[in-house]
Amino acid sequence: MKKIFIPSLIVLMIGFISCKDKTIRDLDVATGKVAGQDWTFEKGDAFYGLSEYTIRLMSDKTPDGNVCSGVNPNIAYVEFTIPAQAGIYQMSDFVADKAVTFYEGSFSSKALTAASGYIQIISFSAFTIDGIIQASLDDNNDIAGAFYVKPCN
Numbered sequence: 001m002k003k004i005f006i007p008s009l010i011v012l013m014i015g016f017i018s019c020k021d022k023t024i025r026d027l028d029v030a031t032g033k034v035a036g037q038d039w040t041f042e043k044g045d046a047f048y049g050l051s052e053y054t055i056r057l058m059s060d061k062t063p064d065g066n067v068c069s070g071v072n073p074n075i076a077y078v079e080f081t082i083p084a085q086a087g088i089y090q091m092s093d094f095v096a097d098k099a100v101t102f103y104e105g106s107f108s109s110k111a112l113t114a115a116s117g118y119i120q121i122i123s124f125s126a127f128t129i130d131g132i133i134q135a136s137l138d139d140n141n142d143i144a145g146a147f148y149v150k151p152c153n
Contacts, residue, residue: 030057030133032143034076035104035112044149045070046129053129054081057147068152076105078135078143082119089119091135100135112137117144126151 030041039059045068046053060075071077080100082089091100091114100114114135122130129149136142 027132027146030143030145030147032145033140034059034078034102034143035110036140037076039076039143041143041145041147044147046149046151047153048084048151052081052083053151054079055129055131055147055149057133057143057149068150071103072105074105077103078133079103080119080133080135082121084124086121086123089121091115091117100133102135102137102141112141114141 032039041057042059044055044057046055056071057078058071058075059077060072078100080094094100100117100119102112102114104110104112115137117133117135119135120132122132127150129151130146131148132146134144
């Protein structure tokens with residue numbers, strides 16, 4: 001899997017800012033491995049609480065079209081909590097309850113916390129939160145790329 005490191009982030013930010021016609025949707029969508037399984041971002045949701053958002057990135061499509069219908073417990077997903085503002089958040093700055101967590105799925109309660117990486121929130125609106133993630137624990141839990149999620153409350 002291709003890893004994005006912090007120097008690449010600076011290049012990515014400059015490229016993102018300097019390309020007026022490009023959007024977050026033009027970047028490679030988040031992919032990698034979660035719980036040892038190949039994983040590709042398909043949908044996501046965000047829930048607001050106390051000046052922060054809890055965001056879930058999921059690999060399954062929503063059959064009913066409602067991204068806020070929750071997580072399919074059979075599918076691996078990623079969850080994290082960030083302040084409700086644009087910025088870059090390093091994994092080293094996260095506290096335990098705000099860390100990027102890889103969930104195994106399959107009705108399992110197994111959860112693993114990312115050891116390195118960052119989250120960059122590009123923009124917030126009433127309709128979408130756009131960002132970039134690079135989060136890694138090991139070869140079996142490692143994702144990188146763009147995401148866009150819908151605020152659900």
